[in-house]
Amino acid sequence: MDHGDLDIGFDLGTSNTKVVAVDATGALVASASLETDWTHLGGGRAERDPVGMLATIDDLLERVATAARARLGHVRVRSIGFASLAETGVLLDRQGRPAYPLIAWFDPRGQAQLDDLPVRIRTDFRVTTGLDLTTVPTLFKLMWLHDNGIRLNGSQWLGLPEYICHHLGGARATDISLFGRTGLIDVATRGAWPSALDLLHVTPEFLPPIVASGAPLGRVRDDHRVEEVRGAVLTVAGHDHLVAAAEAGAARPGFALDSMGTAEAILAVSERLPPAADRERLAGLGLSVSPHVVDGLTSVLAGLKGGFLLARILRMVGGTNDPARHELDARAAALWPQHPAAVTVRGVGMNDQAITVTVDDGELDPALVWLAALGHVTDRARELLAIIESAGIPATTLVVAGGWTHLASVRASRRSLVPDLAICACDQPGIFGAARLAARAAGLNDDRADLSTYPAPAIDVFPLAP
Structure with missing residues (x-):
């Protein structure tokens, strides 16, 4: 990898969507950011247009590639990784089209469905999913969609970064760390919770294959408008807080x-x-x-x-x-x-x-x-x-x-x-962690690739005085 070959990391946040391009050492080459454009509907409800969101991602890729090119001359992007907020995603219909806007994780829709939850689901929910009974888990948003006439059976659910990777050319997949925030998981088996799928009247195919965080999902398609990113390896780094923990x-x-x-x-x-x-x-x-x-x-x-x-x-x-x-x-x-x-x-x-x-x-x-x-x-x-x-x-x-x-x-x-x-x-370990996990997905095999032993980049350590 020469000095012009880069890895890109995204942080898909609630307030801002940020991107960095780093070189082989992990040093920053270029960055860009745009405000996350929620449409607020009142009563705490908020959503995003899936098509507009994808345009934002493409725009940020163009901005960071342009900035890197201005600094280094010729550049090529080796990999792109996405750390992301959880719970928010998109329902794709049989034709692969978004069936509804992306509902924000903090949106209270699903409260009525939560209040009417069957006793057997309510009893098992916390121990099975590892989550609390609130409207945050994706399950309750999906129940709201079903009760409001949106067809779930025959559709497929992708989390926000999984949808972006698919748009860029990657395979459909379910990242394990983001899946853990949906309320659809059995944390003991790390597979889908059959009772939750039954509640939604869907089959297991409602979820794409479950993959490890940082798994390669394919490459950016050859016709992407940003030439420098074509062929880059794509990965979902995972839930933003967990990616930050790995990088830190x-x-x-x-x-x-x-x-x-x-x-x-x-x-x-x-x-x-x-x-x-x-x-x-x-x-x-x-x-x-x-x-x-x-x-x-x-x-x-x-x-x-x-x-x-x-x-x-x-x-x-x-x-x-x-x-x-x-x-x-x-x-x-x-x-x-x-x-x-x-x-x-x-x-x-x-x-x-x-x-x-x-x-x-x-x-x-x-x-x-x-x-x-x-x-x-x-x-x-x-x-x-x-x-x-x-x-x-x-x-x-x-x-x-x-x-x-x-x-x-x-x-x-x-x-x-x-x-x-x-x-x-590192002020923003989540976004730099996404870039490092992307590099690993593209074949990085140096000492930075082992997340479980990666050293904390501490600027100071304070032992507690006796």
């Missing part, structure tokens, strides 16, 4: 990833599937158990609105921009782990509908409000790690990733969670 070196027992984006995710891994009782308990507490992008591992994922809460508090106390943000951060880092008794912040839970700030002494000290927010986020993260450990999955090393790690006060707050803390050197 946290896809191994004893490690956990704290992905501090707008929606914060804490992700641990296990070499075994937790017992049925633990799966049911974890799912009932809002955590999920599903296959990892690293073959043979099981992920345990907990979500919280850490980044969302911290961003709101920063705006509230006037710390959005420097120098105010720098001063606030430095003062809070110096005071941590002080928890001001006079200030209380609440609202980090995924089901919390509002953020509340209570100031008892009548004064609004920005640093103390920020400390209280950090304390609340950290306390909830500690609770989640304890819940995961109670299922026999302890984490002694926490790898923290995301833009919030640039703040010293945030780094200080994470130190109390585990014996060892590592700050990921």
